[in-house]
Amino acid sequence: MNTSEQITVIKPREKGLHIDLKELWRFRDLIYLLARRTFVAMYKQTIIGPAWAIIQPLLTTGILTLVFGRFVGVPTDGAQPFLFYMCGSVPWSFFARCLEKTAQTFTDNEKLFGKVYFPRLCAPIATVLVTLINFAIQFAFFLLFLIGTNIFSAEKIQVSWGLVALTPLVLIEMGLLGLGVGIAVSALTVRYKDLALLVSFGVNLWMYISPVAYPASVLNSTYPALKTVFMLNPMSPVIEFFRAAYLGTGTFNAGYLLLSAGVTCVICFLGILLFNRVEKTFADVI
Amino acid sequence: MRDVVLSCENVSKQYRMGQIGLSTLRDDIDGLFARFTRKDARAGAEGQTPQNGKFYALRDVSFEVERGSAIALIGRNGAGKSTLLKLISRITAPTEGRITYKGRLASLLEVGTGFNPHLTGRENVYLNGAIMGLTRAEISARLGEIIEFSEIGGFIDTPVKRYSSGMFVKLGFAVAAHLEPDILICDEVLAVGDTRFQEKCIRKMSDLAGEHTVIYVSHNMHTLRQLCTRALYLEEGRLAYAGELEHAISLYAGASALRDTHIDFANVKHDGNLGKLARMEYLDINGVISCEYPMGGNISLSLGVHALEDVKNLRVNSLISRAGSGTLASSLSAPVYTAQAGDRTELELSLPLGGLGPGEYDAALWLCFTDPIGRMVSYDVVPNAFRFAVTQNLELNEGMLWNEKRHGVFRLPDTECGGKKRI
Known part of the structure; x- marks a missing residue:
């Protein structure tokens, strides 16, 4: 008989971290198809389809510009306000959507998980990929605005190309951070339904402690001592990074970005740990 | 192999009984407190309330x-x-x-x-x-x-x-x-x-x-x-x-499991004249515990018979049937039983299963006599004398699993090839 045949052993739930990367790799086609399924299902029978992806950040940016830029008069480190807010809100919404969507992993896939086996991590990874597509559309739009401004305005924007090259790495970091927090929440919501209600609320609060609607430099002048604590929020250096890379403004510091990457790794690790604990027996609980 | x-x-x-999955954070925090404060009280209560107990949906299953x-x-x-x-x-x-x-x-x-x-x-x-x-x-x-x-x-x-x-x-x-x-x-x-x-x-x-x-x-x-x-x-x-x-x-289906290997016929009802001249009293099925035989095997039986009158040249007829179907096959013994009134005899019988395929069967026993013109006269009948099962026999079937749907209930003697010629 075929001796190369794979042998699967099913054992009781164990403590500790189990992440079978080889198995995930074998199921890469599933990740692709799950992402495709979500994407297609999301825009089927809508009139303007993926164009919805653009409207949402445009409105958000418009409101932010109006309220914070015009009414409140928050400084933008000298950047053009609309670009400044868009540069913050587009990456932020990528992260926020990763978090919110992966936080629903178990509730959204209850039926599927209850009937067939596949590595459960496929589902949140696919979610992050779909969100990434949305982000790409939005970011392309941001770049259009950026190029447009550069052509039509007198002041030229100092794009720092060295940092721009790092964008993919930062995107991976954001994805992992959203995934880590999201799957941790999703694992906890299996037992504590209350948490599901807190997610969007929590994400909102998180946005206010991240430099989305204001630059981090605001803190420098008013509360310099708080700066380090503020930068412990892994999203702060990330958004500052985007502003520094594409608009040439802000207080970007490579050390803080590394710290943010470190925090992300820890959160992601904890997330997978919690996810592991739940995935094997969640069908009994939900 | x-x-x-x-x-x-x-x-x-193992599953926990009661409400799982409906817990909220508060319940768990309460539980945590309870563990520290009312540890003994809780442990005592758990044994008495099966709602909070655990039950096994599956227990020690191996196959x-x-x-x-x-x-x-x-x-x-x-x-x-x-x-x-x-x-x-x-x-x-x-x-x-x-x-x-x-x-x-x-x-x-x-x-x-x-x-x-x-x-x-x-x-x-x-x-x-x-x-x-x-x-x-x-x-x-x-x-x-x-x-x-x-x-x-x-x-x-x-x-x-x-x-x-x-x-x-x-x-x-x-x-x-x-x-x-x-x-x-x-x-x-x-x-x-x-x-x-x-x-x-x-x-x-x-x-x-x-x-x-x-x-x-x-x-x-x-x-x-x-x-x-x-x-x-x-x-x-x-x-x-x-x-x-x-x-x-x-x-x-809730049918009785395979019966004892010693079967007493004392309670079998006999209609008409049956059992008046000679009567089957008990049956021992020898050499097995479960009444399972590989296909092609032999059932070894000891049949206790009581002659009430003089009887001559009786034979034992085993009729094989299956739940819901008529008689599928029969096996006849030679006229082996001759006895005088009052004799009690134990007949050693061997019932070859031949080509009977895997499955579960019922056997009826008939004690009968073939008269000179070929009619079968029954002396005693036990309708559901015993039940047995035939299991797969890979050796007999050249490594093939007998599939009733495909092959039927019975394997006939092999087809013989009498010769070859070039055409």
């Missing part, structure tokens, strides 16, 4: 499944069938024990799981295939066959939400069956489709069995008989029997 593709070793699954077999999983509702399938399909983890399987396993616990209503049939085939662990290229290679089998035709590019429930089931089954898993698990999924399609599915599954392994759950004994040769019978979470399908069915 035995090629085991799936083995369960001492598998148990092995060989490659190419078609296994029926039988049991009443709540016996643990679904739990067992869930454990094997890795939907939930066992509490104790371990399960090992070789190759790819596909489970159809519900047809069309993973189908997304908004996607077309084609897209869903790919998605479902990927869930079962295939790559896109492997699915593309089988797509034609799947579409043909499912009889979906032109609807393959229509979103499945517009499918009728029958089409949904057909496509779902077609996908699972054509992905050629090493082990296919089906949980009564065929109950939905029309009869013709059901039969098509069963044919497909029996084609798969042989090379692949099929585990099928159904309450429909007819379907099981068509498909399976062996069975696992679960009773209250324990594996009560693993072996021949017919025996498992009779256990499930």
Whole structure:
């Protein structure tokens, strides 16, 4: 008989971290198809389809510009306000959507998980990929605005190309951070339904402690001592990074970005740990 | 050599009784406090309230499944069938024990799981295939066959939400069956489709069995008989029997289990003149514990007979039948019994089973006399004298599993080839 045949052993739930990367790799086609399924299902029978992806950040940016830029008069480190807010809100919404969507992993896939086996991590990874597509559309739009401004305005924007090259790495970091927090929440919501209600609320609060609607430099002048604590929020250096890379403004510091990457790794690790604990027996609980 | 593709070793699954999953953070915090403050009180209460207790949906289940077999999983509702399938399909983890399987396993616990209503049939085939662990290229290679089998035709590019429930089931089954898993698990999924399609599915599954392994759950004994040769019978979470399908069915149907090896005929009612001249009193079935014989085996019997009058040249006739069917076969002894009034004799009998195929049978015993003109005169009859089972005999059947659906109930003596000539 075929001796190369794979042998699967099913054992009781164990403590500790189990992440079978080889198995995930074998199921890469599933990740692709799950992402495709979500994407297609999301825009089927809508009139303007993926164009919805653009409207949402445009409105958000418009409101932010109006309220914070015009009414409140928050400084933008000298950047053009609309670009400044868009540069913050587009990456932020990528992260926020990763978090919110992966936080629903178990509730959204209850039926599927209850009937067939596949590595459960496929589902949140696919979610992050779909969100990434949305982000790409939005970011392309941001770049259009950026190029447009550069052509039509007198002041030229100092794009720092060295940092721009790092964008993919930062995107991976954001994805992992959203995934880590999201799957941790999703694992906890299996037992504590209350948490599901807190997610969007929590994400909102998180946005206010991240430099989305204001630059981090605001803190420098008013509360310099708080700066380090503020930068412990892994999203702060990330958004500052985007502003520094594409608009040439802000207080970007490579050390803080590394710290943010470190925090992300820890959160992601904890997330997978919690996810592991739940995935094997969640069908009994939900 | 035995090629085991799936083995369960001492598998148990424990569930907690009461409300699981409805807990909120507060409950758990309360529980945590209770553990510190009222530790003893709680421990005492737990033993008395079964609602908060634990129960085993499966307990210490061990079995092995060989490659190419078609296994029926039988049991009443709540016996643990679904739990067992869930454990094997890795939907939930066992509490104790371990399960090992070789190759790819596909489970159809519900047809069309993973189908997304908004996607077309084609897209869903790919998605479902990927869930079962295939790559896109492997699915593309089988797509034609799947579409043909499912009889979906032109609807393959229509979103499945517009499918009728029958089409949904057909496509779902077609996908699972054509992905050629090493082990296919089906949980009564065929109950939905029309009869013709059901039969098509069963044919497909029996084609798969042989090379692949099929585990099928159904309450429909007819379907099981068509498909399976062996069975696992679960009773209250324990594996009560693993072996021949017919025996498992009779256990499930609540029929008496294989009887004692010593059978007293004192309580057998005799009609008319039966039992007045000579009477069968008891039967010992020798050399076995379970009354299971490999195909082609011999049943060794000791029959106690009491002659009430002088009798001469009586023979013992064994009539073999099966629940729900008439007599399938008979075996006659030579005229062996001659006795004087009052004699008590024990006859040593050997009943060869010949080509009787695997299954469970009932045997009736007749004590009779053939008169000079060939008529059979009965002296005594015991209708359901004993029950026995015939099991597979790979040696006799040249390594072939006897499949009643394909080969019938009886294997006739081999066809002989008297000579060859060139034509």
